[in-house]
Amino acid sequence: MELLDMDVDPVRLESSLWVGKKRYRAALTGWHLNWTELDKKNRDKKTVSVPVSEVIGVEEGRVQVLPQRSVAEDTDREFTVFYVKRSSSGSPYGLLWRLGRTQFCCPSRDLRDQWMTQLRIALKTHSPSRPHRLLVFINPFGGKKQGRQIYHSLVAPLFELAGISSHVVVTERANQARDHILKKDLTGFDGVVCVGGDGIFSELLHGVIGRTQQEAGLSAHDPSVTLQSCDLHIGIIPAGSTDCVCFATVGVNDPVTSALHIIIGDSQPLDVCSVHHRSSLVRYSVSLVGYGFYGDVLAESERHRWMGPLRYDYSGAMVYLSNRSYAGVIQYLPADSQLSSPRDNTRCLSGCSVCSKGTERLFPHSPGASSLYSSHFSQFSSDTEGEWVSVEGRFRAVSLTCMSSSCPRSPLGLSPSAHLADGTGDLIIVRDTHPLGFLTFLHRHTSTQDQFDLPFVDVHRVKAVRFSLPTGEEEDRDEERERVNDGGMTEEGKRPSRSGSHKHLVERGEERGQKDFLCGLCCSKAPAVSVWNCDGEILPHTEISCK
Numbered sequence: 001m002e003l004l005d006m007d008v009d010p011v012r013l014e015s016s017l018w019v020g021k022k023r024y025r026a027a028l029t030g031w032h033l034n035w036t037e038l039d040k041k042n043r044d045k046k047t048v049s050v051p052v053s054e055v056i057g058v059e060e061g062r063v064q065v066l067p068q069r070s071v072a073e074d075t076d077r078e079f080t081v082f083y084v085k086r087s088s089s090g091s092p093y094g095l096l097w098r099l100g101r102t103q104f105c106c107p108s109r110d111l112r113d114q115w116m117t118q119l120r121i122a123l124k125t126h127s128p129s130r131p132h133r134l135l136v137f138i139n140p141f142g143g144k145k146q147g148r149q150i151y152h153s154l155v156a157p158l159f160e161l162a163g164i165s166s167h168v169v170v171t172e173r174a175n176q177a178r179d180h181i182l183k184k185d186l187t188g189f190d191g192v193v194c195v196g197g198d199g200i201f202s203e204l205l206h207g208v209i210g211r212t213q214q215e216a217g218l219s220a221h222d223p224s225v226t227l228q229s230c231d232l233h234i235g236i237i238p239a240g241s242t243d244c245v246c247f248a249t250v251g252v253n254d255p256v257t258s259a260l261h262i263i264i265g266d267s268q269p270l271d272v273c274s275v276h277h278r279s280s281l282v283r284y285s286v287s288l289v290g291y292g293f294y295g296d297v298l299a300e301s302e303r304h305r306w307m308g309p310l311r312y313d314y315s316g317a318m319v320y321l322s323n324r325s326y327a328g329v330i331q332y333l334p335a336d337s338q339l340s341s342p343r344d345n346t347r348c349l350s351g352c353s354v355c356s357k358g359t360e361r362l363f364p365h366s367p368g369a370s371s372l373y374s375s376h377f378s379q380f381s382s383d384t385e386g387e388w389v390s391v392e393g394r395f396r397a398v399s400l401t402c403m404s405s406s407c408p409r410s411p412l413g414l415s416p417s418a419h420l421a422d423g424t425g426d427l428i429i430v431r432d433t434h435p436l437g438f439l440t441f442l443h444r445h446t447s448t449q450d451q452f453d454l455p456f457v458d459v460h461r462v463k464a465v466r467f468s469l470p471t472g473e474e475e476d477r478d479e480e481r482e483r484v485n486d487g488g489m490t491e492e493g494k495r496p497s498r499s500g501s502h503k504h505l506v507e508r509g510e511e512r513g514q515k516d517f518l519c520g521l522c523c524s525k526a527p528a529v530s531v532w533n534c535d536g537e538i539l540p541h542t543e544i545s546c547k
């Protein structure tokens, strides 16, 4: 046994260890755990190096955690190190992460104890941003209804291994997670986690933003107010139908990958867009605010929830076949085209320089790029300079996306070069066109072909957008007024009342669905207005402003 340099930093501990029948020289420095295979003449063969920040846990003995926890007998000279292992599969924008595991055998029990102690000290000192206590919300009805099973079999064992204690709430109704965050005592929690899709993520987002503003005494209804940034991080374990926020931030939809990111305290700031109707806040969005095609697909899909994730494809086909376009007036405030453009072929990833510059511009005094996962605010009140541009016409689709909105259905997303946290969104305007043209546009979302390189499509990087109906068709007819009263945010809670507006709109969608889709197909009168899809929720207003 050699035991070298124990007290001298950077090497904290170095010794010979065995992994199976092979002998290694293992060393723990402040930042890395390395082990190098030695041949019979003590010459180095290959080295494995794991950053301490990616070590998940250390256990005495020969331990296995996934798929089930098991501990081998007679193991007082052994210890097991668990760490992040990048798999070779995944997507071009994110690799799958797996739980790596190496079982070391020491020459003595004493040395084993030294390794355990030093590794645990290193973990504590070099992973300051790791969460210790998490509040987890599981939507048992999201996606393929596997949220509970996904959490308990794949995620909880990892949290336990990493020493994270979690309080789990399985939701019993829509908006329970949001209300819990808005109203309950959250002392001691380092973050909130959702197990589900974009819908339950949105609940957490509204809860976290709403609570922060309540505590700061700010009214989110006032579009000119600068909202307070949020301290609570949001983690997402994907178990929904689209899981667009997870895919666009992590690059893959995989519960184990996400759990490992959460454990090591990774974070990614996100742009949040507020949607107002007149002077009241309607909702926040991080992904899609879409009118026309995406609004109609959502309204139609709500009637087919029983189909699960397939409902979007079915509804997409139905809406496509109904061949609709809508009149409207779009106004937008262009972002600085010197900084970036939606057609510059860049791809935003964690550590993106455009986002860092954006953060610096929007939050000149913040310490670095905010460490928030997804509750980061653009201070548009100080960023509203510029000339508004107006476009009037008939549109197949009007979409505003703050991020690429990539998802398995469209791996590059609605706007492949959009940035996660630059304080801007991409406005995609698809003017009325013939059915084949629109199908080409849609189809290009599934490949690397440029969906913006079509004569009826325009894309602009923007700071704010307003949408209104053409003169004479403004949103003050009875029907619209009813929708206004029925939905939107309540004064006290600054929160969306999904169920009220939703029920109404689903009913309306049902009525419309039965008559109008058939009408659309046989060219009779189609409705004059569509609905807005805001991250998978139907908005109760047509005339909105986003920033």
Ligand SMILES: CCCCCCCCCCCCC/C=C/[C@@H](O)[C@H](CO)NC(=O)CCCCCCCCCCCCCCC
Residues within 6 Å of the ligand: 197, 198, 199, 242, 243, 244, 287, 288, 294, 297, 298, 312, 313, 316, 317, 320, 405, 407, 409, 410, 414, 439, 442, 443, 445, 446, 533, 534, 535, 536, 537
């Ligand atoms: C010919 C194949 C065309 C395939 C076209 C694929 C386009 C896919 C674009 C995906 C964009 C996702 C945007 C993300 C929005 C999320 O914040 C939100 C919340 O989860 N999801 C939805 O609103 C859910 C929206 C889901 C929209 C799905 C649209 C599916 C369209 C299918 C069209 C079929 C045409 C067939 C013609 C016979």
Ligand SMILES: Nc1ncnc2c1ncn2[C@@H]1O[C@H](COP(=O)(O)OP(=O)(O)OP(=O)(O)O)[C@@H](O)[C@H]1O
Residues within 6 Å of the ligand: 138, 139, 140, 141, 142, 143, 144, 170, 171, 172, 173, 174, 175, 195, 196, 197, 198, 199, 200, 201, 203, 239, 240, 241, 242, 243, 244, 536
């Ligand atoms: N216990 C519950 N019962 C009914 N609805 C719920 C419950 N918990 C959450 N919800 C609501 O269900 C909706 C959909 O949830 P979620 O996003 O998890 O799944 P999904 O719709 O299948 O996925 P995606 O949003 O990715 O398409 C959300 O709007 C959420 O508010």
Ligand SMILES: [Ca+2]
Residues within 6 Å of the ligand: 271, 401, 402, 403, 418, 419, 420, 421, 422, 423, 424, 425
């Ligand atoms: Ca953005």
